[in-house]
Amino acid sequence: MKFDVKKAVLVEGLTKVSKVIAAKSTLPILQGILMEVTEQEIKLTGSDTNETISHCIPVDGENVKVYETGKTVLQKQVVDIVKKSRKEITFTLDGFTTTIRSGKGEFDLNGLDPEEYPKFPKVDLEKPTLVFNGNQFKDFIKKTAFAASDKDTRPVLKGVFCDIQGDCIKLVATDSHRLSRVTHKTSNSADIQLVVPAKSLENAIKLFDLDYEVEVFADNGQLLAFRNGPTIYLTRLIEGNYPETSRLIPSDFKANMRINRKEFLSGLEQIYDIANASDGNTKGTAKLHVNGEACLSSHQAQTGKGRIDIPYESLEGEDGFTISFAVKYAIDSLKALECEEVDFKYTDSMRPFLLSPSSDTSDLEEVQLILPVRTIES
Amino acid sequence: MKFDVKKAVLVEGLTKVSKVIAAKSTLPILQGILMEVTEQEIKLTGSDTNETISHCIPVDGENVKVYETGKTVLQKQVVDIVKKSRKEITFTLDGFTTTIRSGKGEFDLNGLDPEEYPKFPKVDLEKPTLVFNGNQFKDFIKKTAFAASDKDTRPVLKGVFCDIQGDCIKLVATDSHRLSRVTHKTSNSADIQLVVPAKSLENAIKLFDLDYEVEVFADNGQLLAFRNGPTIYLTRLIEGNYPETSRLIPSDFKANMRINRKEFLSGLEQIYDIANASDGNTKGTAKLHVNGEACLSSHQAQTGKGRIDIPYESLEGEDGFTISFAVKYAIDSLKALECEEVDFKYTDSMRPFLLSPSSDTSDLEEVQLILPVRTIES
Numbered sequence A, B: 001m002k003f004d005v006k007k008a009v010l011v012e013g014l015t016k017v018s019k020v021i022a023a024k025s026t027l028p029i030l031q032g033i034l035m036e037v038t039e040q041e042i043k044l045t046g047s048d049t050n051e052t053i054s055h056c057i058p059v060d061g062e063n064v065k066v067y068e069t070g071k072t073v074l075q076k077q078v079v080d081i082v083k084k085s086r087k088e089i090t091f092t093l094d095g096f097t098t099t100i101r102s103g104k105g106e107f108d109l110n111g112l113d114p115e116e117y118p119k120f121p122k123v124d125l126e127k128p129t130l131v132f133n134g135n136q137f138k139d140f141i142k143k144t145a146f147a148a149s150d151k152d153t154r155p156v157l158k159g160v161f162c163d164i165q166g167d168c169i170k171l172v173a174t175d176s177h178r179l180s181r182v183t184h185k186t187s188n189s190a191d192i193q194l195v196v197p198a199k200s201l202e203n204a205i206k207l208f209d210l211d212y213e214v215e216v217f218a219d220n221g222q223l224l225a226f227r228n229g230p231t232i233y234l235t236r237l238i239e240g241n242y243p244e245t246s247r248l249i250p251s252d253f254k255a256n257m258r259i260n261r262k263e264f265l266s267g268l269e270q271i272y273d274i275a276n277a278s279d280g281n282t283k284g285t286a287k288l289h290v291n292g293e294a295c296l297s298s299h300q301a302q303t304g305k306g307r308i309d310i311p312y313e314s315l316e317g318e319d320g321f322t323i324s325f326a327v328k329y330a331i332d333s334l335k336a337l338e339c340e341e342v343d344f345k346y347t348d349s350m351r352p353f354l355l356s357p358s359s360d361t362s363d364l365e366e367v368q369l370i371l372p373v374r375t376i377e378s
Helices: A007-020 A077-083 A134-147 A198-207 A261-275 A327-337 B007-020 B077-083 B134-147 B198-207 B261-275 B327-337
Strands: A002-006 A033-037 A041-047 A051-058 A064-068 A070-074 A088-094 A097-102 A105-110 A130-132 A159-174 A178-197 A214-217 A223-228 A231-236 A255-260 A285-291 A293-300 A304-310 A312-317 A321-326 A341-346 A353-357 A364-370 B002-006 B033-037 B041-047 B051-058 B064-068 B070-074 B088-094 B097-102 B105-110 B130-132 B159-174 B178-197 B214-217 B223-228 B231-236 B255-260 B285-290 B294-300 B304-310 B312-317 B321-326 B341-346 B353-357 B364-370
Touching: A002 A007, A007 A033, A007 A041, A007 A051, A007 A077, A007 A088, A007 A198, A051 A198, A077 A097, A077 A105, A077 B261, A105 B261, A130 A134, A130 A178, A134 A159, A134 A178, A134 A198, A134 A327, A159 A198, A178 A198, A178 A231, A178 A327, A198 A223, A198 A231, A255 A261, A261 A285, A261 A293, A261 A304, A261 A327, A261 A341, A261 B077, A261 B105, A285 A327, A321 A327, A327 A353, A327 A364, B002 B007, B007 B033, B007 B041, B007 B051, B007 B077, B007 B088, B007 B198, B051 B198, B077 B097, B077 B105, B130 B134, B130 B178, B134 B159, B134 B178, B134 B198, B134 B327, B159 B198, B178 B198, B178 B231, B178 B327, B198 B223, B198 B231, B255 B261, B261 B285, B261 B294, B261 B304, B261 B327, B261 B341, B285 B327, B321 B327, B327 B353, B327 B364
Parallel strands: none
Antiparallel strands: A002 A064, A002 A088, A033 A041, A033 A070, A041 A051, A051 A231, A088 A097, A097 A105, A105 B304, A130 A214, A159 A178, A178 A364, A214 A223, A223 A231, A255 A312, A255 A341, A285 A293, A285 A321, A293 A304, A304 B105, A341 A353, A353 A364, B002 B064, B002 B088, B033 B041, B033 B070, B041 B051, B051 B231, B088 B097, B097 B105, B130 B214, B159 B178, B178 B364, B214 B223, B223 B231, B255 B312, B255 B341, B285 B294, B285 B321, B294 B304, B341 B353, B353 B364
16 A cells, blocks of 8 residues: 545545544444555545444545555544644555655554454445435434433434435434424435434534535445445434324414514523522423513522513414423524524413424424423412 | 623623632632622622632723612622623612613522622732733743643642742742743842742633733732732732752753754654553653754554654754653643744753753743653663
8 A cells, every 4th residue: 555645635534534433442443544545545434333434535646646555444643643744645554554754754653454444234325315405404403403312211212213205304303301303395205214313413414514415325224324425424223113203293272472583592591591500400490471471580599580571573372371491492492493583382381382483494394392391380 | 789881891800700710619609709889890809719800890980880889799690691681781789689680681699698708818909019011921921830730749839939039030830840940130129939829820811911011919928919900810829948940950061952943843743643642651752863863753562653854953062862751841842932943952861951942032031941751772
């Protein structure tokens, strides 16, 4: 193996694949980066067995010149060495030792046997199951993944449920206290149900270059693959049946309050300082009281109390209700909605309420559901 | 107590004094902020008993209008509440409850009894012992404080020794493996020796507005006070005798290598990735070998080895020596020096070497000393 490479293209690839490399791993070889050099490309791979990232740098004779093909597993120090190199770098492999030369510096890195690097199940990258515009993909994840559970008690709730039937894509996440759902009409067509770790999806959108499309390959029951330009991202799926959630979402309401999203968010963020101050049982809870006007309030015995009026645009139905909820959940939901105005849909102080955009766009429907908190009426 | 205040001036003061407030404190009242309102000023104070910050906002009738004087201790939530307020805020104290009104929000914060707030020893702020230009003060601290010890085994070494004799100010810090010293001729005159916690000095320069002068008040044997515009910073001094260090610094050398500081620094940072890779005994050690040319190298059994040639400007004296040292220490020292070229002054592979600017400015002399590491010659 011998090649010349421009620092910039190599740094990009190494930075991406090193994101999944753990400092400690039960398999020491997974602390390294697999480098495979052919006449077509330099392929870099990093993995923690749950997530695997590959990045290909094409051999174009300008950024990369290959004199001899080969492969090795490089120790993670390669990332910092390359980052601090000069613009032109030469890699040479001799036995298991890779020599990195740049400017007046020369580094001999002990390598590991590439034959010992774990083989991952093959995913067929011929025909994508689904194709998303980069920003659209990011948008769907940002609107749902935050609502997934971060607890191990019900592993399936740590995932985002992707339910694709015909031309309808539905993404759902819930931690059983709140639920986020987006429904989108696509031009593709498929019939697939799978649960993807929410953490992996959040990592994926940080990693991806959103100027490229995101192609999804779902023909393997254990793994899901994403291709984003030169980068391939593999994640294990979560096994188990995702709970039926459609019945949880109420469809008729006693009141619908239309409200400016940013005003509501700003009020919640202010009340959060009081609501979250105590470490008692009612941690993070505020009360919304609607009666001619809307007022958010919170009372914590130790810290004090706060109240803030929230001007609303319109109110249909019942005028005169009170509901308590976790402020953090409402903040998360309103941040995800991103629209100008939202509808606050109320049924009963003991039943979930909804936050949704006042005007759905034709091909995207989104719902944020939050369960109320029972409080002793004061 | 009742006053109107512009958000911007209050946020500045609260942000400064809250820097020393601990989330947990043995004295719960120290988790709060003392607010004293007179007809002249709003004075805010935060403290963790070792460090105390006060900030005064003058009553100018524009940014601040006082209707009623008073004092209270506010819970730390006040900082976030004020940060999220509108531009105009009204504070009203009733009993121990402070009401903060801004826009459509109203917050009642439970307060604590200001009479229970600890009284700190009075420091006379009439006549400063020393006055520094803000940037000069920062410069002196940045060139020395990093070399202080962070271990509790010898508390006095966690401080910076300030030795002022006549018009000569000397600052020294050492962790017994390296030493930094600046000597400065001042226009003031004093005769004081004291040991100031390095951490406090580093906090002070982050806190200070360097457009203002820094006045130092050293008439109290236990406390040192700094005044920087509207901000007063008090820190406890470290008790105990600082070791005599002047004899440690060699004055005659076998070799003096003049070298471009940035080139040397860049070489050290590259070699650091290899030197610091192993967690063995020789952690972080590199070797400088001079013989016609200068070469930095490091060898770690597990990771590999690196070498990098460092072009030097000139070499006086012995040409042919090798010395091993902790790369991190050399990096820290070179960063502190900030000049174009440095002198690497060598005596013996077992004796400390010096790094100093090739040309001292007339009123500032600086020395960075590093002890070599003994290694088995390979």
